[in-house]
Amino acid sequence: MxxxxxxxxxxxxxxxxxxxxxxxxxxxxxxxxxxxxxxxxxxxxxxxxxxxxxxxxxxxxxxxxxxxxxxxxxxxxxxxxxxxxxxxxxxxxxxxxxxxxxxxxxxxxxxxxxxxxxxxxxGAPPVESLLTIGSLTVDTGRRRVTVDGTEVVLRTKEFDLLARLAAEPGVALSRQTLMADVWDEHWSGPTKTLDVHVAMLRRKLDAADADATTAARIVTLRGFGYRLDQSGDGSAEV
Incomplete structure (x- = not known):
C-alpha cells in the first residue's frame, strides 16, 4: 500500500x-x-x-x-x-x-x-557500475557523479537520466526510449518533464566543468531525442 x-x-x-x-x-x-x-x-x-x-x-x-x-x-x-x-x-x-x-x-x-x-x-534498468565519458564519471553503484573529480549533486531523476544517457555515449536515444527507461515503459502524456530535467542536468554539468572542453555534453536531436557526447569531439547540435 x-x-x-x-x-x-x-x-x-x-x-x-x-x-x-x-x-x-x-x-x-x-x-x-x-x-x-x-x-x-x-x-x-x-x-x-x-x-x-x-x-x-x-x-x-x-x-x-x-x-x-x-x-x-x-x-x-x-x-x-x-x-x-x-x-x-x-x-x-x-x-x-x-x-x-x-x-x-x-x-x-x-x-x-x-x-x-x-x-x-x-528502479531504473541496471547499467555498468562505473561510466566515464571525458572528465565525467557516473558511478551507478554509489549514485555519484563527478566532473574532474568534483562531485555534482543531482536529484534522483536527474541521476537516472544521466546514467541512462551515459550507458550509451554517442548513441541517439529517442524521447520515447528515455521516458520508458527513466520514468516508465507505459508512460503516456506530455514529455515536458524530460526537457526540463535535461536543462537542469546541462546547467549542473556546465557549472562543474570550468573549461567546458573535457566533460560530456547532452546534445539535442530536434524532433527525436538526445545524445550524450564528449565535449570537443566535433559533434554539432542538430
Missing part, C-alpha cells in the same frame, strides 16, 4: 481524489494547506505527493522545494491550473517529477501514479 499525500485546498476536488485513490488501494492523507502538508511530511513516510500549486497559505512551488528537503526520495506530481509553459518549467525545476493540468482526468492521474510508483519500486 503506497503512502500518498494529497495537498489540495478545493474541498470538492480533495474529497473526490481521496476517495478515488483510497478505493484503488492507496493510503491517502489529505491536507488543504501547504503548511499542514509540510508538517505531515516531516513526521510521516510519503511515497508520492499530489501537490496543487494554488494553495491559500503559500505558493505550491515553495512547498515543492521544502518537500524535497524533508522527503527527498518521494515522487512529487504537480496539479496545476497554470497552463503557461514557464509555470510548468518552474515547478519541475523546483523538484517536481511530473505535472498534470486541471481539469484532471482520473484515468490519466491513476496511470501516472501507477507508473511513478512502479518505477520507484523497480
Amino acid at each position: 503506497a503512502q500518498l499525500l494529497l495537498v489540495e485546498d478545493d474541498p470538492t476536488i480533495g474529497k473526490v481524489l481521496q476517495a478515488s485513490l483510497e478505493s484503488s488501494g492507496h493510503d491517502v492523507t489529505w491536507h488543504d494547506t501547504g503548511g499542514s502538508a509540510l508538517e505531515h511530511a516531516r513526521t510521516h513516510p510519503v511515497d508520492l505527493v499530489l501537490l496543487d500549486l494554488g494553495l491559500p497559505d503559500m505558493d505550491g512551488i515553495d512547498v515543492c522545494r521544502r518537500l524535497r528537503t524533508v522527503q527527498p526520495g518521494c515522487v512529487v506530481v504537480m496539479l496545476t491550473a497554470r497552463h503557461e509553459e514557464m509555470d510548468v518549467v518552474v515547478g519541475l525545476s523546483a523538484g517536481a517529477d511530473d505535472y498534470l493540468t486541471k481539469p484532471i482526468r482520473l484515468g490519466e492521474l491513476f496511470a501516472r501514479i501507477h507508473a511513478h510508483l512502479r518505477r520507484g519500486l523497480t
Whole structure:
C-alpha cells in the first residue's frame, strides 16, 4: 500500500481524489494547506505527493522545494491550473517529477501514479557500475557523479537520466526510449518533464566543468531525442 499525500485546498476536488485513490488501494492523507502538508511530511513516510500549486497559505512551488528537503526520495506530481509553459518549467525545476493540468482526468492521474510508483519500486534498468565519458564519471553503484573529480549533486531523476544517457555515449536515444527507461515503459502524456530535467542536468554539468572542453555534453536531436557526447569531439547540435 503506497503512502500518498494529497495537498489540495478545493474541498470538492480533495474529497473526490481521496476517495478515488483510497478505493484503488492507496493510503491517502489529505491536507488543504501547504503548511499542514509540510508538517505531515516531516513526521510521516510519503511515497508520492499530489501537490496543487494554488494553495491559500503559500505558493505550491515553495512547498515543492521544502518537500524535497524533508522527503527527498518521494515522487512529487504537480496539479496545476497554470497552463503557461514557464509555470510548468518552474515547478519541475523546483523538484517536481511530473505535472498534470486541471481539469484532471482520473484515468490519466491513476496511470501516472501507477507508473511513478512502479518505477520507484523497480528502479531504473541496471547499467555498468562505473561510466566515464571525458572528465565525467557516473558511478551507478554509489549514485555519484563527478566532473574532474568534483562531485555534482543531482536529484534522483536527474541521476537516472544521466546514467541512462551515459550507458550509451554517442548513441541517439529517442524521447520515447528515455521516458520508458527513466520514468516508465507505459508512460503516456506530455514529455515536458524530460526537457526540463535535461536543462537542469546541462546547467549542473556546465557549472562543474570550468573549461567546458573535457566533460560530456547532452546534445539535442530536434524532433527525436538526445545524445550524450564528449565535449570537443566535433559533434554539432542538430
